[in-house]
Amino acid sequence: MMMYIDGYESEPREEMTVQQMEQAMLRISEDLNLSSDDKIYLMQRYKIGRSKKLDKEFSMTAEHISALKKAKALMTDVALKLNREALRICEEEMTKKREGKRAAFSIEAVLRFKDYCSVGNDFDNAQNKLWSNVLSKSTLPSECDRIIWRATFFVCQTRQELNSFEYLFEETMEKFILVKQDLLQVSNYGTTISYIYN
Amino acid sequence: MEYIRGYAKNCRTLKNKLLPLEVIEDQIISIANDRRLSPSMQRDLLCNRFSDRKELLDERFFDQSENAEKIKVVDAFLKSESLKLYRLFSDITHSEVEKMKANPGGDRYVKAHYWLNTDLRLVYEDYSERQQEIWNILTSFEEEHSIEPVPGWTAYCSDEVDMDNYDESRYGVRFLHENYHFAMQDILQIKELNFEIIINYDDVH
Numbered sequence: 315m316m317m318y319i320d321g322y323e324s325e326p327r328e329e330m331t332v333q334q335m336e337q338a339m340l341r342i343s344e345d346l347n348l349s350s351d352d353k354i355y356l357m358q359r360y361k362i363g364r365s366k367k368l369d370k371e372f373s374m375t376a377e378h379i380s381a382l383k384k385a386k387a388l389m390t391d392v393a394l395k396l397n398r399e400a401l402r403i404c405e406e407e408m409t410k411k412r413e414g415k416r417a418a419f420s421i422e423a424v425l426r427f428k429d430y431c432s433v434g435n436d437f438d439n440a441q442n443k444l445w446s447n448v449l450s451k452s453t454l455p456s457e458c459d460r461i462i463w464r465a466t467f468f469v470c471q472t473r474q475e476l477n478s479f480e481y482l483f484e485e486t487m488e489k490f491i492l493v494k495q496d497l498l499q500v501s502n503y504g505t506t507i508s509y510i511y512n
Numbered sequence: 513m514e515y516i517r518g519y520a521k522n523c524r525t526l527k528n529k530l531l532p533l534e535v536i537e538d539q540i541i542s543i544a545n546d547r548r549l550s551p552s553m554q555r556d557l558l559c560n561r562f563s564d565r566k567e568l569l570d571e572r573f574f575d576q577s578e579n580a581e582k583i584k585v586v587d588a589f590l591k592s593e594s595l596k597l598y599r600l601f602s603d604i605t606h607s608e609v610e611k612m613k614a615n616p617g618g619d620r621y622v623k624a625h626y627w628l629n630t631d632l633r634l635v636y637e638d639y640s641e642r643q644q645e646i647w648n649i650l651t652s653f654e655e656e657h658s659i660e661p662v663p664g665w666t667a668y669c670s671d672e673v674d675m676d677n678y679d680e681s682r683y684g685v686r687f688l689h690e691n692y693h694f695a696m697q698d699i700l701q702i703k704e705l706n707f708e709i710i711i712n713y714d715d716v717h
Contacts, residue, residue, distance in 0.1 A: 512707075
């Protein structure tokens with residue numbers, strides 16, 4: 315028996331198309347009368363339904379394999395550059411500290427999905443709104459929700475906290491309930507380095 | 513009277529009088545912890561209550577003459593700390609411009625802001641859990657919903673950086689009081705600030 319939550323089917327039906335699921339996700343995200351808990355629950359169910367459907371449609375053709383390799387290389391490359399830059403800044407701050415100058419307490423490096431209007435080439439408003447929901451871990455798109463990787467480098471230590479980038483691509487898909495097609499759309503990532511002072 | 517999920521839209525009596533402070537603060541805690549409310553409902557309900565709380569607290573605050581002296585001390589503290597932050601911000605921004613000149617092709621901006629210390633319990637031993645909770649809700653509300661979350665500066669780096677001039681009047685007690693929901697009494701509690709400078713690298717890859 316189909317269950318309903320505030321007028322929405324609690325799970326997307328098998329026969330729904332990806333487009334119908336995406337339309338439902340947009341309505342859910344914009345529904346001001348839906349509570350946060352219900353929104354999060356419904357969005358998760360529809361994201362899982364959408365990813366299952368898209369995964370079935372995705373075939374590993376030579377073209378797709380090559381595009382996936384490029385997408386994976388892009389993410390890894392950006393993350394490595396960011397990591398290198400954060401380490402360099404950390405060394406600079408350690409030098410400042412040794413010289414008795416005011417230095418940051420820690421450096422934080424963040425890799426995130428960029429604003430959606432710059433994802434893909436010719437996205438319209440509805441597609442951008444959809445991306446902001448698809449790419450977000452929760453249903454409340456904020457800067458925090460788009461974070462793919464974050465690392466803290468403490469200026470007082472010589473050994474920094476480092477993460478492995480080897481599985482970043484797969485981890486990201488799992489964390490955001492994304493499918494391969496989604497990450498093929500991403501042509502750039504946002505990177506931020508923060509100096510934290512105490 | 514209009515209601516949103518059981519909460520009156522504002523917290524005034526039928527004769528438009530403000531409810532007691534304790535009642536308003538109880539409602540703030542309930543609303544902030546109510547997961548049934550959507551973020552926009554929470555924002556609307558909290559916004560009204562924070563304004564009323566500020567009005568009530570300020571009425572009492574300005575009646576006491578000794579508060580004027582306390583304001584001066586906190587004002588001087590806020591201004592001197594923000595000036596220190598501005599100097600750091602300025603150094604980092606200029607160093608980013610130099611890096612861009614050496615390795616052109618990117619675009620970046622540097623932002624600086626300070627956080628009002630959110631763990632007041634560490635600063636004030638006598639701060640109750642209730643006061644702490646109200647303070648936490650208030651500061652996170654302001655960070656999420658203000659047009660300008662916390663005072664700071666932004667510099668877009670190009671060949672030559674164009675930085676705003678430091679304007680001391682923007683970073684004192686008056687600025688926080690006029691632009692946010694902080695009552696004077698809240699601002700007087702601030703003894704520590706946390707600084708953050710962010711470099712946003714855009715299209716550099």
